[in-house]
Amino acid sequence: MILWGLMDSPFVRRVAVALHHHGCPYERRPLSAFRDFDAMRAANPVGQAPVLTLADGAVLTDSRAIIEYLDALHPATALTPKDKTLLRVLQLEAVALSLADKAVALTGELTRRPAALRDPEAIARLQVQIAGALDWLEDRAETTPLAGRFTRADLALGCVVTYLARKHPNRLGERPALLRHARWCEALPPFAAAPFSMAEAVAAGWQPETLEERS
Template identity: 25%
Template sequence: MKLIGSNASPYVRKVRVVMAEKRLDYQFVLEDVWSADTTIASSNPLGKVPCLVMEGSEAMFDSRVIVEYLDTLSPVGKLIPQQSRERAEVKTWEALADGVMDAGVLCRLEATWAGRADGERSQVWMDRQRAKMTSGIAAMAKGLGDKPFCSGIHLSLSDIAVGCALGWIEFRFPDIDWRAQYGNLAKLQDKLMQRPSFADTKP
């Protein structure tokens, strides 16, 4: 398997963490999708990472699709439950975490994209995305409560998605001090960072 991605992308990190937790071998190919000479469109017509290229088959893209597929490849460390209700809960956690990252990416692009002049940037739009981020983080903290993990007592995709989202917020938005406000999330993140899968993929 070949994973195309970048070290800074939280979506790519989610896939890399799942790969590590599942003990799957793969080749990691760095790609800057913003570069003029990027070749990502040859694998993903949407021009986005992560993109998983399987030998002799079509490329697979969108982190949610990739991680669900990867969880079927090995019985080691099952991350997505088979039961419908528990499965829906884990996928909802993933959607929440991805939504926080989506809002963060939109906010950051509005603020930093070189294709837009300073006078063209919308503060109202950035404020709207930041509100989604802070609301999503608050929902994570409420959902976690005093549990050891997001979806019960074992590591699951819920925790991986949340950990990648929080790690990226720390990396790109250090002014959002979620640690001071939500001690339970800080405790979870510190616990996740003790795992090699997280420590080795820190942006």
């Protein structure tokens, strides 16, 4: 299998962690959806990551679809529970993935768009959405793992909290439950085998926020 995308992305990284969790060997093509847009479109018509090319050449896009496919292939190590914890897992995963989406969008606004062309209202809305999701998740991350064992909710939350800690630490703030959960995730072998890459982020054009942008 081939995984397309950069390891600063919470979506690409969660697929990589899932592959390690299930014991699936894979190659990676470290392409940026921005810098390598045309090359990414060769794998995904909309040019987004992650993309997983299977051994037979079939292609899967979207991290949720990929996680569900891997679960179906490896039921013994499935990340989706089949007991009463399923609702909680899906609720937490949904908000964590929405948080990741808004955090990546904010990165794009602050990194890709010239300052003179930024939309202050759009940025403010993203900030409110990020803060709201973080508060909601902080209130519900009282246990580690989140639902008795490592699930897709832990996977999504661990990846997005590390993303924020590395790229937008001022927006993550003092949220001890989320930081405790992220430390637990990062100590797991599948996370350690697929580390966040700041080097890939910088190579793709990411820069730290300025003091003005942090307000």
